[in-house]
Amino acid sequence: MTLAADSRGGSRLDHLATGRASAAIKGAIWSLVSSLVPAVLGLLVFLATSRVLSPAEFGIVAFATSIATVGLAVAPAGFREALIQRRAIAAIHLDTVFWLCLGAALLIYAALCLAGPFIVGATGEAPLLLLIPFISLRVIFDMAAAVPNALLVRTMSFKMLALRTTLASLVAAVVCLALLWFGFGLWALAASQLASSVTTCIGALAAARWLPRLRFDWRALGDLRAFGLFSTGNHFISTLSLDQLLIGVLLGPVWLGLYGFARRIFQILTDLISGALNLVSYSLLSSMQREPAKLREAYLLGTFASSVVAFPVFAGLALVAGDFIPLAFGDHWLEAVPVVQAFCALGILTAVGVLQSSLIRSQGQADLWFYYILGKQVVTVLYIFLFSGWGLVPLTVSLVILNGLMWLPSVHMVVRLLRVSAFAYLGSFALPILATAVMAGAGWLVQQQLANADVVLRLSMTIGAAALSYGAVILLFGRERLGRLVGFLRRR
Numbered sequence: 001m002t003l004a005a006d007s008r009g010g011s012r013l014d015h016l017a018t019g020r021a022s023a024a025i026k027g028a029i030w031s032l033v034s035s036l037v038p039a040v041l042g043l044l045v046f047l048a049t050s051r052v053l054s055p056a057e058f059g060i061v062a063f064a065t066s067i068a069t070v071g072l073a074v075a076p077a078g079f080r081e082a083l084i085q086r087r088a089i090a091a092i093h094l095d096t097v098f099w100l101c102l103g104a105a106l107l108i109y110a111a112l113c114l115a116g117p118f119i120v121g122a123t124g125e126a127p128l129l130l131l132i133p134f135i136s137l138r139v140i141f142d143m144a145a146a147v148p149n150a151l152l153v154r155t156m157s158f159k160m161l162a163l164r165t166t167l168a169s170l171v172a173a174v175v176c177l178a179l180l181w182f183g184f185g186l187w188a189l190a191a192s193q194l195a196s197s198v199t200t201c202i203g204a205l206a207a208a209r210w211l212p213r214l215r216f217d218w219r220a221l222g223d224l225r226a227f228g229l230f231s232t233g234n235h236f237i238s239t240l241s242l243d244q245l246l247i248g249v250l251l252g253p254v255w256l257g258l259y260g261f262a263r264r265i266f267q268i269l270t271d272l273i274s275g276a277l278n279l280v281s282y283s284l285l286s287s288m289q290r291e292p293a294k295l296r297e298a299y300l301l302g303t304f305a306s307s308v309v310a311f312p313v314f315a316g317l318a319l320v321a322g323d324f325i326p327l328a329f330g331d332h333w334l335e336a337v338p339v340v341q342a343f344c345a346l347g348i349l350t351a352v353g354v355l356q357s358s359l360i361r362s363q364g365q366a367d368l369w370f371y372y373i374l375g376k377q378v379v380t381v382l383y384i385f386l387f388s389g390w391g392l393v394p395l396t397v398s399l400v401i402l403n404g405l406m407w408l409p410s411v412h413m414v415v416r417l418l419r420v421s422a423f424a425y426l427g428s429f430a431l432p433i434l435a436t437a438v439m440a441g442a443g444w445l446v447q448q449q450l451a452n453a454d455v456v457l458r459l460s461m462t463i464g465a466a467a468l469s470y471g472a473v474i475l476l477f478g479r480e481r482l483g484r485l486v487g488f489l490r491r492r
Contacts, residue, residue: 042169042173042268044173049176054332057185058256058261059254060127060186061135061186062256062259063128064127064190065193067112067115068135070112071136072239074108074236075142075235076232077235077239078232079146080097080149082097084153085231092215094150094151094212095213095216096215096217098146099214105139105144109136112132123249134191135193138194141197147212149208152207168203171198173192175191176191231370242380243259243399246384246388247388250384251388258333258336259339261329261340262342263343265317265343273306273313285298285363292418300428306352307428307432308431312439313347315436317341318340319440320459320462321341342397349403357369359418365413379402380402431473431474434473434477435474441469443463446462
């Protein structure tokens with residue numbers, strides 16, 4: 001027996017039934033525009049901290065963050081996705097999931113604090129004794145925000161989500177830069193993470209205009225249990241920073257700092273390109289579970305739009321990384337250049353994988369996605385143990401190759417759900433791949449011609465030539481696709 005929607009909240013708990021395409025595309029545009037501010041602020045903070053902190057200090061903060069991420073990974077965050085995916089929910093579902101998440105978060109935080117001294121004893125890094133409980137406070141605030149965030153995504157309130165994210169990024173940047181100015185060093189970086197979580201939690205509660213009642217219902221939890229548990233498993237595997245934990249243990253804080261530096265650049269770009277897409281696509285595709293034609297059209301257009309943006313950004317960064325990284329962040333990060341370039345290849349796969357994950361989970365296949373991610377994570381751990389002795393660069397390259405190989409099973413899942421041929425699906429990437437290849441060739445030729453020129457001139461000319469060549473190919477061969485995207489936006 002399931003619980004029907006009650007009078008508290010009424011229809012505002014339902015999925016959108018009309019105007020979804022327009023709401024999704026406008027939501028993506030709104031989120032992309034608003035994501036520009038957090039991305040710029042995040043880049044400024046990253047530039048400032050990378051010039052002040054050493055790779056070893058970056059590594060210590062990254063390791064403490066990884067410990068806190070273990071807490072976030074084991075939390076029951078998958079029930080948030082269950083609230084989004086379920087066709088009908090009641091207010092009691094919201095209250096039950098809130099207290100489940102908050103209660104679990106408090107227990108997890110206590111466990112992390114108790115584990116701190118043992119971790120310090122094992123690693124010999126004394127700053128972790130205070131860093132771990134400080135950064136781990138994120139677990140409580142992130143879990144308290146789970147239900148209001150689910151409400152905002154479920155009702156496709158992307159404007160409010162974007163404003164919340166922008167405000168959190170602004171507060172985090174101000175806190176970090178202020179503490180950095182006063183000489184707090186690595187604590188500035190740690191404080192910015194906590195400030196972002198606190199602001200996001202408060203902003204989500206205010207934007208959703210929702211507060212929990214003091215009640216918990218086992219029947220309501222039972223309605224969400226199957227999907228919620230598998231989604232929690234997916235969340236555990238995808239959130240757990242096993243790569244950083246193992247690299248920190250096996251290679252030490254300096255190499256973890258270089259790895260974390262490259263990973264942070266990857267995350268900034270991924271959040272800017274795919275963050276809004278992930279948010280919009282999961283809600284939109286969940287609302288189309290019984291409309292296969294619309295589902296297929298929305299997914300293929302989304303795949304094209306995502307790859308058109310992501311491919312040139314990541315390929316372009318890989319092209320200019322040798323000039324850009326030391327110029328922007330300092331010569332002490334020169335060793336991170338090949339790692340950044342490897343992460344760029346991973347960024348292209350991630351941009352594609354975001355939509356694949358949204359499609360599979362939105363169609364009630366959270367269990368299938370869980371087993372896929374679990375297998376991928378197990379193989380990743382094996383790769384780290386096998387290749388860590390070779391050094392950081394071979395290890396990172398091996399992880400990229402692994403992700404490329406593991407992408408193939410997800411293609412099979414996608415074509416099965418969409419009921420299209422693999423050729424039709426892969427055809428969505430043909431034009432972006434062609435344009436990116438032309439772009440890379442043009443940029444490389446400019447670099448060769450200006451090999452002995454000033455680095456700023458070479459960088460500027462390379463970016464200009466790459467952008468012009470990519471845009472020309474897309475406009476020349478992609479007008480029909482771009483026209484369909486515009487039509488999708490105007491449709492009601």
